[in-house]
Amino acid sequence: MKNIDAYTHVRGESIYLDDIPLIQGTLFGASFGSPVAHGTITHLDVSEAAALPGVVRIITHKDITGENQIGGIVPDEPLLADHEVHFCGMPVAFVVADSVDAARAAVKKIKVTIESLPVITDPREAQALGELIVPARTFQLGDTESSWQQCTHIFEGRADTNGQEHLYIETQGAYAVPQEHNAIKIYSSTQGPTAVQRAVSRVLGLPMHLVEVEVNRLGGGFGGKEDQANTWAALCALAAYLVKKPVKYSLHRMEDMAMTGKRHPYSADFKIGLNDDLKIVAYEVTFYQNAGAAADLSPAVLERTLFHCTNSYYIPNVKATAYSCRTHLPPNTAFRGFGGPQGMFMIESAITKAAEALGIDASVIQEKNLLQTGDEFPYGQKAQSEAPECWHKAIALYDFASMHKEVEAFNAANKWFKKGLACMPVCFGISFTKTLMNQARSLVHVYTDGSVAITTGAVEMGQGVNTKILQVAAQVFSIQPDKIKIHTTNTFKIANTSPSAASATADLNGKATLMACTAIAGRLKKMIAEELNVAMEAVALQDEYVWVNGQKTDRDWKSLVMAGHVKRIGLSEHAHYATPEIHFDATKEKGHPFAYHVYGTALVGVTVDCIRGTYTMDTVKVVHDFGASMNTAVDLGQIEGGIVQGIGWMTMEEVVYDANGRLRSNALSTYKVPDIYAVPKEIAIEFLQTPHDNLAIFRSKAVGEPPLMYGIGAYFALRKAVRAFNKNGHFPFDAPMTPEKVLMALYTTQKEGSIHAHEETINHLAVDK
């Protein structure tokens, strides 16, 4: 079944935030962000701005009717700066005007005097100064200290990954409309309607039942709208509440890029020990997470880095420590993978460092250490592992040996072009690691004409969750999809929702929908059973008809529903689902936090132009653990998209801040995501249909985040190609592998070369805006 939104998408008829027809009298907002990264505000002058034609009001922290606080996990983030600013772009004032142009013109006239304070952009520096968001966390398995002596080979090193801009094509935005009795309705482009509701409630000082948040769909989220939609919604809601008019704010791309956080950059130190047989005996790693200026979701992201610090491998002795470091960058936030990719990059770097030193292919070490069923993760859960199945199927199906030989032959024959081939196994845990978030509700109404309306906490952002939820209802009722409508996500219909995140949205909301539909179907079947005096199990719904004892009756779905209504049977149900089995004790750092894991292996091949330092992605060949995919079109799309986004993170996407904490890659002209020519020439995806029972909806395993991490293979494939050209060169594990880093690595001969892109001045930049 195709995505149920595809029809209106291709006709340009789908409605996003900026497409909602305006209510008369609507005003427009624009925020004034701090021009410096860290300092004390000594003077804020909005008089000239306020005097401009069309300007209705300029709002500062003094106007906040509730609490000036939007921090979710830790209350450390003011909505509008009061006396201090903590990052460039931090909202200081919010202009409300009668047109977008007037609001933006006024922003340019706001003057602020700020006494500068020292700016920290490096997480290691922050950690050394004790600037931590939350106390450090350590996951431990076995004992690394006493294990080093069992190791034949020990390697230490450092690895770094940069951030990543979400670049949802639809920017952030909100539209707040005052309602009677002091209530407020907010249309928001958010993955977390309840997070928006909570933030607005807190800032305005209104109880949550007066704050209605409605989400139709997002033009992309990728985690960027999980927590960071709150700011814009709260600003619009505050303004609307104060001026008693609807207020809308759809961010300009450059505002969005400068003011919102991104994937966390990480730096890490690792130590890995292997025995004679190349089994990894011990692994120690220390992560320095660049959290930015406020907690946002950083503590949760940090936790997932620890959960995935050993990727698909079993290592008996592990010690992983992680620091969430406070710097003066915009608060970094959720991004597809949620800290997992950074953890995996570090272990892959450690393995690669060992392989390079030992003169063997990294795949030899990878294969010998794959997780087996029953192996223990550092956090105590036992693996139900598909890692070896995925790996061996990929190696055999795609004939890795031949691929490897072809690469070697090519490299021997070509002086200026070199190929690289890397294997990237992936293991990703499914569930919110905060156990309480693993619950969802679904409200299902069956109308007397047989049509069905469903509301859940799931937000549709292109991942196809509404399509899957519709499939659940269609299957339970055995009716045609066109009889079912999935309605907007709304906090007045479904309360206390978890954000659409953690790849778990279809599982959680799908299961709740399954329960609700099953309950209604059950009542209708019971009615028939009583009417015909047969056992309830003898009654089935199939192809829009009632079947009894395997025989089709003449009662169709519509008349069944009507009969139920006549008999005063409830045709609506509000079901609640909570993931069973999961638990985690953060005091011991042990438990069973994931409902299940998703596995897979990718083979990634690249070609480097050794004159220019440019490269092409030749092939990505994957065996992916789907469980039993309930929608292959949607799932394949998630995998292809995830792979390309992961490759982007590892190759061309470079977030550049200068030493003053100012974003230099602040527009699409300076921040590059893959275009159609940049993607792999070939992406092959093979299903691993795994037979084991699991907690996924209809056993169809979550697919949103795991494939992103196949992209990590691109970094290591590029590294191999570079080393085929420059055998004596040493270069750091530092992603992304931009054409700059590739060229520098091709021609570096230093022992420990440090290649870091940085910025001195922007004066000569062609698009210096």
Added chain:
Amino acid sequence: MIQFILNNKDISTNLPPGMVLLDFVRYHQHLTGTKVGCNEGDCGACTLLVGELVNNELQYRSLTSCLTPLGNVHGKHVVTIEGLNMDGLNPIQQAMYDESATQCGFCTPGFVVSLAGFCLSDKTATTQNAIAAIDGNICRCTGYKSIERAAGKVAQVMQARQSAEPTVFVSENHILPAWFAGIKQRLHLLQTELNGQLQPTSATEWVGGGTDVYVQKHDTLKDASIKFLFDDARLKGITQQGNRCIIGASATVTNLSESPVMQQYFPHLANYIKLVSSTPIRNIATVGGNLINASPIGDLTIFLLALDATLIFSNGGESRTLPLRQLYKGYKTLDKQPDEQLESISFELPGDNTVFNFEKVSKRTNLDIASVNSAICLTMQGNSIEDVRIAAGGIAPVPKLLDKTNTFLKGQPLSDATIDQAIAIAQTDISPISDARGTADYKRLLLGQLIKAHFLTVTANALR
């Protein structure tokens, strides 16, 4: 008063001619299928088609409506996604639907419009050409493979066209709405009716294609008094006069790439142009704009510097000739009076012993701004270099010829040693800085590599 046809509707508006087309269709016509993505021509979510009569042929081009002023569509036909909708899905939409080439859907209308532009062009119906039509559209969800498959299906649909006029073919075959067949006639009538220009007498701003000024000065241009240069017939055309090529200042990059003269004398032109921005930007970006914008990394500037192009300026009365190499006085400062307008560019076409090559490296190979770009024009006599001009961008505050390097190379035999020495000398020609496009060290290394690439490429091409 600006008049044009929007989809199937006649438009007359008194809104400022400097307003961008995107704002007009979204916020004044409430056609919300066209999306706002980046406001700088880099994402394609706002792609529209513009049809105009060129030599009595109806020619459609895609463009980014975020950078196009209303003044540049005066007398033309503007097509949005709404104008492509019929009962059910058209074959382009059906292909996107069938291949699941849409996820969040926000970029999707832009892709559909760009593919419609392919269907309305006279390009050969290949998958490669269909993909080229969407090279300016960014999708963050799909990873493009499904979109590639959809593009392939669209190409298949168009294979039956043969020599039929595209507008006639698409309307007769229910690929696009039937009213497309009547647009040519309506544009004729509109042009006859207009029979005049839209040029204010006291313009404070000049706008060509708008691809750079609307990025830099979007807010001020909206209400400015603008002289629109894009459709000025005197500034169009690419012709050969003797051994010289004359390019009108308002010729677009697309005009350049489609020019028979250019194709004849630059056999690898298509490869170079593919590295320059994207289809919708090339359709509106002018050659003159690229030079006057004075970007240190303007691709065509580097191209034309290596060809030692000459510029002709006019202040309305007098003309002045200036070699391009003398235009740039410092960062974004020009040897040009405020009342002078660039009229044309000319250069000597390469002779039999002269070879040309263009190199560009950027973070992303396509639709990106160069870290370093370079062009070479090399004339050989036997194995020795008779004349050479290497130009480079991204390595100084201005785009420039590498004078010391060029002087050294003249008269040298072509050898590895010569090239190595040239690369070393080139380091004294340049003063790169570190910025978002790369560190100074990188740019130094890269320029040397591009010089090496020039010689390897021209040698390899000579062998073919």
